[in-house]
Amino acid sequence: MARNRYDMDEVLEEKFDINQVKRLAKYVAPHKTKMLLALFLMLSSAFLSTFLPKFLQLEMDVYIPDKNITGIVGIVLLTAVICIYLVVCIRLKITLTMHVGQDVIHQLREDIFEKLQELPFSYYDERPHGKIQVRVVNYVNNLSDILSNGILQTITDLFNLLFIIGFMFYMNVRLTLICLCGLPFLFLFIVLIKRGQRRAWQIQSNKQSNLNAYISESINGIRVTQAFVREDKNTEIFNDLSQNYRDSWMHASYYGFAMGPMVDLISTITTAFVYVLGVHYIIDGNVSGVSIGVLIAFTAYISRFWAPINTIASFYNSVVTAVSYLERIFETIDEPVEVKDAKDAIEMPAIQGKLEFEHVTFSYEKGVEILKDVNFSVEPGKTIAFVGPTGAGKSTIVNLISRFYNVDSGRILIDGVDISKVTLRSLRKQMGVMMQDSFIFGGTIMDNIRYGNKTATDEEVIRAAKTVCAHDFIMQMEDGYQTQVNERGSRLSVGQRQLISFARALLADPAILILDEATSSIDTETEIVLQEGLNHLLKGRTSFIIAHRLSTIQNADCIMYISDGGIAEAGTHEELLQKHGKYYELYEAQYKSV
Incomplete structure (x- = not known):
């Protein structure tokens, strides 16, 4: 996912990949016992239900003409037992599949959230947070139905279809072949719409992501919106994004809703042919083995034949839709973690506090260097302050100390240990960081x-x-x-x-304390009291302070003026003032304005 905004669609142009579905199946695998039990219940109920039309044919052609009350009652009782079994199976199946589906959803959401905890700041710098949130919530939720019901239902319907075709061939081969002749047309229709359908749902997921990103941004910035009276303009932008989402959803839904009517059309046509041919056979004197009971039972099988096909077609629609969401979910889970533990990473020993930058170069974007060959050394227990113009790299330095980003080149050493060679957890647990955004x-x-x-x-x-x-x-x-x-x-x-x-x-x-604009919003009276507490607290710790308010850093052991990608000046407050350099100019400018 490249650098993005709420009004930019995400790019994902890979071809349909069935491996996405296979990968989802791995999440289902730990629940195979429940799934197999549910599958057994569904298959057994599907198999038994295929006998019901046959029972009807026996009553019509045998028991009723023979006035066999015992046979009729027996068939009715057997039908009742099967129906009760079907109800029990459906109830158990729903319970089992719902538990499995929600467990898988939970695991997917846990995996994507865990990855979000690992991803570096650069990942969040490059995309709206709403587009990240929609993957954890909306996209995962949209998989619920296919996981809870779709997979097992489709497997059951496939077997159910085989059972029904077997009974239909047993009853009459010609009528069965007429019924099956509509399937090639259905498969051709599926092939024709497959690519457009997947693309339509990808676009829909993009528009949903854009809308969610703008909602998130608007909520976070509501104070600024109201302060600058931007409500009308923001509503206009929201309505445009919402309309785009609506249009994309309608377009994608056309593909999904087209499948059902096509199945109904083909089934209606083939059923009509079966009726015409069946009635013709009956009028001709039952020469082809077609009786009234056979025709009634066969038409019952036809409705059962197209029902699973309709379900399978709907499942196909769900799979195509789900894959567009899975691609986004797995894209996030597969996002490379740039800042991570090396394979041979060791635990960071107890920090004493000596820190060294050796020829450190860093850039957020390739070719745009923020720090260029920076070198400095800090002894344990010292307090270092960074000052300089906005965007010079002050916050970047302290972020590199905590290893929120990897350096492009050079090394950062703490007590002689390269921080890229230690585990992040053991490093950051020994640091206290207060960032500019509280x-x-x-x-x-x-x-x-x-x-x-x-x-x-x-x-x-x-x-x-x-x-x-x-x-x-x-x-x-x-x-x-x-x-x-x-x-x-x-x-x-x-x-x-x-x-x-x-x-x-x-x-x-912490052994190392980092304060990024820690006192920028504290009034002068509080700052004076706070400074006394800080002086006591900073004693014995290696501390790094970023401050635009120079009064908070005058007691620092060393003040470094950061400019043009490096350290322009360094020294105590008094030493820098005597140099009449950049720090002196900053000090004079600040105190002349007071």
Whole structure:
């Protein structure tokens, strides 16, 4: 899936691949016992049900003319027993297949969600989140029917079809051949519409994905929308996307709905021929072995003959539709994980805090280098601050330290260990990261702070909150630390969200602490108090701070000015001011405006 927007269709031009269905079958394989039991129930019921028209023929041609009441009652009782068995089988089949279908859906959704947890930031940078969400929810849900009922029903109908054809040939070969002559026309019709049908459902899934992406974007940006009075324009865009989805669904549905009428047309024509020929045989004196009872029973078999064909045709439609969804689902599951553990990765030893960049070059897009041959070394326990213009690469550096991205060339060493050679989990567990976007999860404030350290006690959570000056405002809320906050922390101010995120990072007790614009939304009075807590907390840790507000980094052991893909200047606050370079210009510009 290449870089994409809500108004761009995703490209997937591979040919129809039956291996997608085979791959789906692997998800069903662990449930084969239940599936085989359900299949046995369905096949046995299908086999027994094929006797019912034959019982009708016996009554019409034998028992009724002979006034054999015992035979009639016996046939009725046997029919009743078979019908009861059919009802029981259907009930058990529904229970078994529904459990299997939903278990497979659950496993598919789990696999795709697990992959989403592994994929690097670059995957999410390149596509609308709504298009990712639609795969986990809508596309997987659309497979429910084919998994819960379609596969077994189709297998049963295939066997049922064989049973029926066998009984029909047994009763009358000529009438059976007339009935079968319509099948080649049906197969030709399926071949003719197959390619257009698959393409139509691919387009429909694209339009559904686009619509979902725009809905997600609109919800996340609703404050900006209302602030700039964009409601009418956004509604117009939404209506266009919704209309495109409607049109694509209608077009795709034409193919699906065309199958049923075609089956009905062919079955009606062949049934008419059977009636005409059967009546002709009866009038001619039963010379071909066709009696009234045989004709009635045979026409009953004809309706049963076309019913499974109709079901199989519908299943084919479902498969074509499902494959268009499976392609998207498996495309996500197969998405290469660029940032992952090496095959021989080792556990990161306990971090002491020395960090080195050796000739590091990095680019988000090929050919557009953000960092160029960057070299620097940081001793354990030191605090390093990064400053510089927007887009210079400050956040990129700290993201590379946490190995959210892989470097293009060069090495990053922590305590002399190349971080590309250690497991991601063992590396990141020893780091505390507070990013510029202070994300708050739905739940309590206590849970949000404890997010980075699940074993932390309530007392430790409160201590971390006090350190970053979050305790007072938390206690002023209706339920204190047990106050429920909404997704993205909509009940909290931007500054409050940052303080909670700060406490979350600190609670992890990391060996390396990364603060990306940690105090950008905190008022000056709070910042002064917070700075005292930070000075105490940063002691003994290797820390990296990104800040546009220079007052928060003046005490850093080293300040690096990032510009033009590298480190333009480095030194303490006083040393950089004496150089009268880029940092001095930034400092003067900021404090002249105060």
